[in-house]
Amino acid sequence: MKRLLERLLFICLLLSFYNVEAQISVNADQSVTNLMIDNKYSKASAFEYFLNNSHNSNLEYSISNWLDDKRAAVVLTFDDWSPGHPAIVIPELKKRKINATFFITNVLGTPDWNIVKNACDDGNEIANHTKSHLDLTKLSGDQKKNEIKDSKNNFGEKLKGGKILTFAYPFGRYDQVVIDSVRNSGHIAARGVQLSSGNYTYNFAPTEDDYYRILTYGMNSTITIAQFNSQIENIIKGGGLLTYLYHSIYNNTVIDNSYAQIHQNDLAMQLDTLLSRKNDVWICTFAQAIQYHREKKTAILTEVSKPFAGGNIWKVNLSDELNDNLYFQALTVKVKVPDKINKISSIYQNGKKLSFNISSGYLMFNAIPDGGEIIINIL
Numbered sequence: 001m002k003r004l005l006e007r008l009l010f011i012c013l014l015l016s017f018y019n020v021e022a023q024i025s026v027n028a029d030q031s032v033t034n035l036m037i038d039n040k041y042s043k044a045s046a047f048e049y050f051l052n053n054s055h056n057s058n059l060e061y062s063i064s065n066w067l068d069d070k071r072a073a074v075v076l077t078f079d080d081w082s083p084g085h086p087a088i089v090i091p092e093l094k095k096r097k098i099n100a101t102f103f104i105t106n107v108l109g110t111p112d113w114n115i116v117k118n119a120c121d122d123g124n125e126i127a128n129h130t131k132s133h134l135d136l137t138k139l140s141g142d143q144k145k146n147e148i149k150d151s152k153n154n155f156g157e158k159l160k161g162g163k164i165l166t167f168a169y170p171f172g173r174y175d176q177v178v179i180d181s182v183r184n185s186g187h188i189a190a191r192g193v194q195l196s197s198g199n200y201t202y203n204f205a206p207t208e209d210d211y212y213r214i215l216t217y218g219m220n221s222t223i224t225i226a227q228f229n230s231q232i233e234n235i236i237k238g239g240g241l242l243t244y245l246y247h248s249i250y251n252n253t254v255i256d257n258s259y260a261q262i263h264q265n266d267l268a269m270q271l272d273t274l275l276s277r278k279n280d281v282w283i284c285t286f287a288q289a290i291q292y293h294r295e296k297k298t299a300i301l302t303e304v305s306k307p308f309a310g311g312n313i314w315k316v317n318l319s320d321e322l323n324d325n326l327y328f329q330a331l332t333v334k335v336k337v338p339d340k341i342n343k344i345s346s347i348y349q350n351g352k353k354l355s356f357n358i359s360s361g362y363l364m365f366n367a368i369p370d371g372g373e374i375i376i377n378i379l
């Protein structure tokens, strides 16, 4: 009976979902369209909530769309490892305790790998932008392997254990053969240079291939702070993933003029603008955002043992269907606290203490799928 009711509700949600879609297409007015997107987003959340609960779990729970229940994800990406990246960008990020993704290539000379590794150790993502920065659609099979797979392995060795997980196409040029080659060499996603305008929704990658066609917002000196900020507003409304694409960053002493120069002062203003919205957006690396989004699709929370079944503990397990060597980003879980639990003193996963909070009867914490049983200590 419960199943039947859920199914009916599900159909109602689907119907209202499509109805909203239909209204969007006939409405050209910008403000009304925004309102509709808002509407669609909240419906989509409810839709996903029911999907979660239709899994074979005996728990009432949901997994947030983004870490810490943030409304959207924003990733700063820097291409080509030009001189301003180590000299200006990395210190500016460090000052603000945020991280970015650096797409590395040898096209402007061999990078100083000590500096690259330090940036990686600080939490920045070091990612693959090929060895020689060629148009991949014009290369032979062997040349493609050399630029994509061999370059990934080579960069990984230079990082001494650091993982290369994502990719950016030189000149944004790719076709299906290139996508397959990027995926088969162990990358979890790839970014092009195509504009993201118009696609801010959470469901930005309905097919697997879509993770290898991630859109972006290209930065250059003509972009005003108002335009930069409007992208953040759009992604908060849509609930999806926004990536910014940067190239050269310069100042009075650092010469960096390979492409689309931006002065250090303008970058600093953009970073501060982004930070001012950190309650709404998860500022993370490209790999983290993609890991989270892909993990959430198959993650499921189950009860291992009931509260007080074996002492003052309650055990649950979070798992997904992905390769744990590539997917190890924590997900934010909200689970209903059973009535018999009065107080929770601590939560551990694989010996590591997790921070948590309880609100309206729901316990919220961040745990890694397949990262070990989650032990909730209760009183």
Ligand SMILES: [Zn+2]
Pocket (backbone or CB within 6 Å): 079, 080, 129, 133, 170, 171
């Ligand atoms: Zn490039």
